[in-house]
Amino acid sequence: MTTTEGRRELTVGMGAGGLATADMVLNIGPQHPATHGVLRLRIVVDGERIVSAEPIVGYMHRGAEKLFEVRDYRQIIVLANRHDWLSAFSSELGVVLGVERMLGMEVPERAVWARTLLAELNRVLNHLMFLGSYPLELGAITPIFYAFREREELQAVMEEASGGRMHYMFNRVGGLKEDLPAGWLDRVAYAVQAVRGRLPDLEALIVGNEILEARTRGVGIVTPETIAAYGVSGPIARAAGVDMDLRRDEPYLAYGELFADSGPGRVVTRTAGDCLARLEVLLEQVHVSLDLAEACLDRLRTLPQGPVNVKLPKVLKVPEGDLYTATENPLGFNGYYLVSRGEKTPWRLKLRSASFNNVAVLAEVLPGNLIADMVAILGSMFFVVGDVDK
Amino acid sequence: MNDAVEVTLRAVGVLAAFLVLPLLVGQTEHKVMAHMQGRLGPMYAGGFHGWAQLVADGVKFVQKEDITPAAADQRVFRFAPAVALVPYLVAMAAIPLSPDVVAADLPASAVFVLAVTAVGILGTLMAGWASANKYSLLGAMRAAAQLLSYELPMVLAVASICLAAGSLSLSGIVAAWSPWWLVLQLPGAIVFLVSAVAELQRPPFDMPVADSEIVFGAYTEYTGLRFAFFLLSEYAGIVVMSLLFAVLYLGGWHGLASDQLGWLWTLLKGFCIAVVVIWLRVAWPRLREDQLQRLAWLVLVPLALAQLALTGVWVVVAA
Amino acid sequence: MTEEAKKPGAIGIPGILKGLATTARTMAKPTHTAEYPHAQPHLPPRSRGVIALLEENCTSCMLCARECPDWCIYIDSHKETIPATTPGGRERQRNVLDRFAIDFSLCMYCGICIEVCPFDALHWSPEFEYSELDIRDLLHEKDRLGQWMPTVPPPSALDEHSAEAAEIGATTRPGRLVRTTPARPAPTRATPSGQEPPPASGQEPPPPTASEPAPEPGE
Numbered sequence A: 001m002t003t004t005e006g007r008r009e010l011t012v013g014m015g016a017g018g019l020a021t022a023d024m025v026l027n028i029g030p031q032h033p034a035t036h037g038v039l040r041l042r043i044v045v046d047g048e049r050i051v052s053a054e055p056i057v058g059y060m061h062r063g064a065e066k067l068f069e070v071r072d073y074r075q076i077i078v079l080a081n082r083h084d085w086l087s088a089f090s091s092e093l094g095v096v097l098g099v100e101r102m103l104g105m106e107v108p109e110r111a112v113w114a115r116t117l118l119a120e121l122n123r124v125l126n127h128l129m130f131l132g133s134y135p136l137e138l139g140a141i142t143p144i145f146y147a148f149r150e151r152e153e154l155q156a157v158m159e160e161a162s163g164g165r166m167h168y169m170f171n172r173v174g175g176l177k178e179d180l181p182a183g184w185l186d187r188v189a190y191a192v193q194a195v196r197g198r199l200p201d202l203e204a205l206i207v208g209n210e211i212l213e214a215r216t217r218g219v220g221i222v223t224p225e226t227i228a229a230y231g232v233s234g235p236i237a238r239a240a241g242v243d244m245d246l247r248r249d250e251p252y253l254a255y256g257e258l259f260a261d262s263g264p265g266r267v268v269t270r271t272a273g274d275c276l277a278r279l280e281v282l283l284e285q286v287h288v289s290l291d292l293a294e295a296c297l298d299r300l301r302t303l304p305q306g307p308v309n310v311k312l313p314k315v316l317k318v319p320e321g322d323l324y325t326a327t328e329n330p331l332g333f334n335g336y337y338l339v340s341r342g343e344k345t346p347w348r349l350k351l352r353s354a355s356f357n358n359v360a361v362l363a364e365v366l367p368g369n370l371i372a373d374m375v376a377i378l379g380s381m382f383f384v385v386g387d388v389d390k
Numbered sequence B: 001m002n003d004a005v006e007v008t009l010r011a012v013g014v015l016a017a018f019l020v021l022p023l024l025v026g027q028t029e030h031k032v033m034a035h036m037q038g039r040l041g042p043m044y045a046g047g048f049h050g051w052a053q054l055v056a057d058g059v060k061f062v063q064k065e066d067i068t069p070a071a072a073d074q075r076v077f078r079f080a081p082a083v084a085l086v087p088y089l090v091a092m093a094a095i096p097l098s099p100d101v102v103a104a105d106l107p108a109s110a111v112f113v114l115a116v117t118a119v120g121i122l123g124t125l126m127a128g129w130a131s132a133n134k135y136s137l138l139g140a141m142r143a144a145a146q147l148l149s150y151e152l153p154m155v156l157a158v159a160s161i162c163l164a165a166g167s168l169s170l171s172g173i174v175a176a177w178s179p180w181w182l183v184l185q186l187p188g189a190i191v192f193l194v195s196a197v198a199e200l201q202r203p204p205f206d207m208p209v210a211d212s213e214i215v216f217g218a219y220t221e222y223t224g225l226r227f228a229f230f231l232l233s234e235y236a237g238i239v240v241m242s243l244l245f246a247v248l249y250l251g252g253w254h255g256l257a258s259d260q261l262g263w264l265w266t267l268l269k270g271f272c273i274a275v276v277v278i279w280l281r282v283a284w285p286r287l288r289e290d291q292l293q294r295l296a297w298l299v300l301v302p303l304a305l306a307q308l309a310l311t312g313v314w315v316v317v318a319a
Numbered sequence C: 001m002t003e004e005a006k007k008p009g010a011i012g013i014p015g016i017l018k019g020l021a022t023t024a025r026t027m028a029k030p031t032h033t034a035e036y037p038h039a040q041p042h043l044p045p046r047s048r049g050v051i052a053l054l055e056e057n058c059t060s061c062m063l064c065a066r067e068c069p070d071w072c073i074y075i076d077s078h079k080e081t082i083p084a085t086t087p088g089g090r091e092r093q094r095n096v097l098d099r100f101a102i103d104f105s106l107c108m109y110c111g112i113c114i115e116v117c118p119f120d121a122l123h124w125s126p127e128f129e130y131s132e133l134d135i136r137d138l139l140h141e142k143d144r145l146g147q148w149m150p151t152v153p154p155p156s157a158l159d160e161h162s163a164e165a166a167e168i169g170a171t172t173r174p175g176r177l178v179r180t181t182p183a184r185p186a187p188t189r190a191t192p193s194g195q196e197p198p199p200a201s202g203q204e205p206p207p208p209t210a211s212e213p214a215p216e217p218g219e
Helices: A007-009 A064-068 A073-080 A088-103 A111-136 A144-164 A182-206 A210-216 A226-228 A235-239 A276-300 A353-358 A371-380 A385-390 B003-034 B053-063 B076-096 B109-132 B134-163 B170-175 B187-197 B224-249 B258-283 B289-318 C004-007 C015-026 C065-067 C112-116 C142-147 C166-172
Strands: A024-028 A040-046 A049-056 A322-328 A332-340 A348-352 C050-053 C074-084 C091-101 C122-125
Touching: A024 A371, A024 B134, A040 A371, A049 A371, A064 A073, A064 A348, A073 A088, A073 C112, A088 A322, A088 A332, A111 A144, A111 A276, A111 A371, A144 A182, A144 C142, A182 A276, A182 C015, A210 A276, A210 A371, A210 C015, A226 A235, A235 A276, A235 A332, A276 A371, A332 A353, A353 A385, A385 B053, B003 B053, B003 B076, B003 B224, B003 B258, B003 C015, B053 B224, B076 B109, B076 B224, B109 B134, B109 B170, B109 B187, B134 B170, B134 B187, B134 B224, B134 B289, B170 B224, B187 B224, B187 B258, B187 B289, B187 C050, B224 B258, B258 C015, C050 C091, C050 C142, C065 C074, C065 C112, C091 C142, C112 C122
Parallel strands: none
Antiparallel strands: A024 A040, A040 A049, A322 A332, A332 A348, C050 C122, C074 C091
16 A cells, blocks of 8 residues: 555545445454454454354364374373363363273272362353453453452362362372362362352342343344254353253263252253353353352262272273263363273374364354454353364 | 743643643552452552552553554554544643633633544544554444434533523533532433543443454554553543533532632542543443444433423523 | 342342442452562462472483473483492492483473372472573573472371371281281381482471471462
């Protein structure tokens, strides 16, 4: 535009010159405040209305699956807790559960309950993150600070047990890395109580806020059919009335007992399928997870003395065969398809991550909405870019 | 000769207020927002509770590289921050803090201030258009749409006040002010406050700069001092609007010992309004552009018209 | 609160006023942040801050370097022959550590190296203030790694329901095998699991008593 003086004069006072607002291609990302990382959305807009949208993924591809193939089963845990950095414990869990099942290994009962407790605390941590960041995308700057205060409370106890604040690296094949510290259960109980006590502060900014409801009610409706077509899972599916939760439907760890008829576990569902319903599901799941955590704490206090892991051979080899292990991660189904040829590394370890499918549905949901709605919908799809790109 | 000295003194006084008051509001926002969020806010710059944070920010902005995008319309792009900033400077000169403390006592200052502040949005529009950036363009369009819909209820609300006071001069309005206005002009006051927040592009009406949607709207491409000017104009705008609100609806310098401390009362009332504007930002999410238009045309304009009618009836009956 | 979540916008206080009230209430309360450089965080003993090396314990066996998932440990060593102490005795060979370096720009802080070390030469320290301006400066040699040894806290006591440590079990259980009667924990591992043996020389690690509170790093 500035190459020749003559041309330049033509555009003086015309500013952006040739920019037409009809069918303008707008790249949201890979660097954009609303994408939590490097997701890219190529949207075509007419004025502010979105004509079509295409999620372009892969900017953060780290080749996790290929790296799994040259790591032994302890080293895989290091990688497995990193694709979805907000659900690290749950992702580790899928790997070790799969290996244990293929080995036919019996995990000590204390380890089972401790894992369940940690998985639920991890779920609360994950949901709190989105309960803070989603209002932030809608322009409310305060909830994230309240959410992070609660996260800090829980992260402190997670760190005390595992040594890590995000990448716990606390699961091992056969149980946990080491036993829980003395007095830890009391501190967890205190932290859970503290979080429960202060959640109303966070809720006061979100629940029933007329502006937030105006932005989210009826926006970005995902139908159960779309959910089935795209393989969407987790809170997003449940917000649309798809009542599925692996913790109840295919129980692992101690969930069978927790989700039994008299147990504290319940599956939170909504029917609207809009952004508001997704946010509500998330909020209520926090309460459910805190209930579950307390049930685990009670159980851990009464269990007899025992180990939290089993002694492993020096070189751990998984017998030949293959197995798909799915867990209900905070964001949805997280699956590992493990194919072993009897080596100490997997021959193939396919990772099915929740965020990938949850983002794929964007192309279906976004068209017809405004750019402002795009942000509301994007935020309510609760994805982690690392989990999308693996 | 004396006139020249006086003009200079007045100009310097306005400039000083223009440079100090927005920083005061900015610092208040830093601290109030931080404590509302359970944080401390700036604590280091300047020593005592980070009082010099915004001065330090200013120094930082000065040092930054001044970038003009290659595809931008250079002259318009560079000129835009001044267009955004100067109107508020001019407006501030016309707002009286007390009968004596006013830089330029104009006969129709209420109209003058409204007219001048409306020019400020041109700067945003120029910036967005000249940046040759899609996000900037969207932001400028939003800003323009917002200005168009909010100038009307604001003018109607002020018209009601002027009608009640029987004067177009801000000094005259304050002179005619009575505590009854707090009740009778309440709908108008609410309309004015909402419109003012919308015109300032402050949350919950900050869609023109919505960072999670269009990065930073019209200011996306700006850096350094030019960017700082836009920020300064935002806070100068808060000062102007808050003082205007205090003068129009809260009786300006009316208060204890108003003969000596009148100007302090005006500042204090204006400061309280500024805190409310800050508070809204902390507590609420932002609306969508079309919801804002709906609010303006379906709620605020009818409300302002009703207020105008009410005032008209009252003035006729009382007269 | 879940009931309220089900019926948002219920008749009562408008939601936007609730937001104003909550933020105002928070402003009246003390803040929950800490001014970090002046107020040090309280980190638990298991906190994975930095890896400290107790050089005397290292036998250059290379297990850590091999098990590291991203190969960020560099070890060089050479063999040295120790002449026989008694006339006619056998000469002995031992490994001498020349270089032990961890590249913390590559390290993923998984702790596998510490887990696999058979001689407790590596330890986690909660110390975390070792950022650098240049990524290359994060490659730390054994001198620097050794300097972190004094910051290694004693391990936390375990939960009352935990299985007793193998070493304790071995000493308290009635001897199943006759030949283990002289309770044969190796001299350097006489302490309960996880505690490091007294160092041969150099830096003094904290006294390995589990009952003592962990020293505050950085205080």
